[in-house]
Amino acid sequence: xxxxxxxxxxxxxxxxxxxxxxxxxxxxxxxxxxxxxxxxxxxxxxxxxxxxxxxxxxxxxxxxxxxxxxxxxxxxxxxxxxxxxxxxxxxxxxxxxxxxxxxxxxxxxxxxxxxxxxxxxxxxxxxxxxxxxxxxxxxxxxxxxxxxxxxxxxxxxxxxxxxxxxxxxxxxxxxxxxxxxxxxxxxxxxxxxxxxxxxxxxxxxxxxxxxxxxxxxxxxxxxxxxxxxxxxxxxxxxxxxxxxxxxxxxxxxxxxxxxxxxxxxxxxxxxxxxxxxxxxx
Numbered sequence: 001x002x003x004x005x006x007x008x009x010x011x012x013x014x015x016x017x018x019x020x021x022x023x024x025x026x027x028x029x030x031x032x033x034x035x036x037x038x039x040x041x042x043x044x045x046x047x048x049x050x051x052x053x054x055x056x057x058x059x060x061x062x063x064x065x066x067x068x069x070x071x072x073x074x075x076x077x078x079x080x081x082x083x084x085x086x087x088x089x090x091x092x093x094x095x096x097x098x099x100x101x102x103x104x105x106x107x108x109x110x111x112x113x114x115x116x117x118x119x120x121x122x123x124x125x126x127x128x129x130x131x132x133x134x135x136x137x138x139x140x141x142x143x144x145x146x147x148x149x150x151x152x153x154x155x156x157x158x159x160x161x162x163x164x165x166x167x168x169x170x171x172x173x174x175x176x177x178x179x180x181x182x183x184x185x186x187x188x189x190x191x192x193x194x195x196x197x198x199x200x201x202x203x204x205x206x207x208x209x210x211x212x213x214x215x216x217x218x219x220x221x222x223x224x225x226x227x228x229x230x231x232x233x234x235x236x237x238x239x240x241x242x243x244x245x246x247x248x249x250x251x252x253x254x255x256x257x258x259x260x261x262x263x264x265x266x267x268x269x270x271x272x273x274x275x276x277x278x279x280x281x
Contacts, residue, residue, distance in 0.1 A: 080281035
């Protein structure tokens with residue numbers, strides 16, 4: 001079910017994010033069991049030092065003057081995915097405000113398919129959520145968002161500049177979908193006597209993945225001889241009916257990991273390509 005923007009609004013560092021499709025806030029307490037000598041059951045529990053909450057958001061990417069891959073833009077302001085910078089999220093509804101401070105990115109995914117809107121899913125981990133009735137939405141807060149438009153790609157083109165030969169030519173393939181994903185684990189650094197981390201630093205090495213599916217037509221064989229150590233740049237170009245580029249994503253240092261070809265009765269044969277790339281900032 002789509003979250004209605006007039007009833008629920010999401011803010012990052014006090015800037016409202018439009019086109020939110022869904023959201024979820026999770027708070028799980030870190031608890032340590034304290035047993036006692038001579039007792040067979042747990043008698044006491046204490047809170048651990050790393051109390052946190054996570055917020056997961058799905059947004060539809062839009063075109064026009066608004067931008068808009070808002071979460072990628074925020075990450076760039078904090079020097080990229082590997083930054084230890086912090087964000088403050090506020091989820092406002094008619095009941096009150098949920099605030100998660102000290103939040104940092106743990107996952108970022110963009111999914112696109114021919115004929116469907118491009119969506120983005122992100123997850124952040126931050127300090128424990130705080131709930132307050134003050135600041136709840138009222139009628140005057142309701143607004144009408146205006147965008148340049150929601151983009152539904154009619155053609156997806158893959159441009160590769162890899163060192164190895166994988167036996168494909170993107171101009172001759174019907175690319176159906178792609179998924180670009182970044183996952184960055186965050187290790188908390190907590191001072192003695194406190195329950196929330198001072199900051200969270202990224203686990204290294206960090207890697208992302210790129211997957212896309214094509215309909216097999218002219219390909220008669222796939223050369224995987226350079227499966228190991230071939231790397232390069234891959235650009236995903238999303239185009240409209242007039243073959244004009246509207247949104248594009250570029251990854252560098254890509255290396256091919258796997259190729260999966262599947263055939264189903266009375267359906268097209270699909271080939272799925274999976275790449276891995278390093279996250280350097």
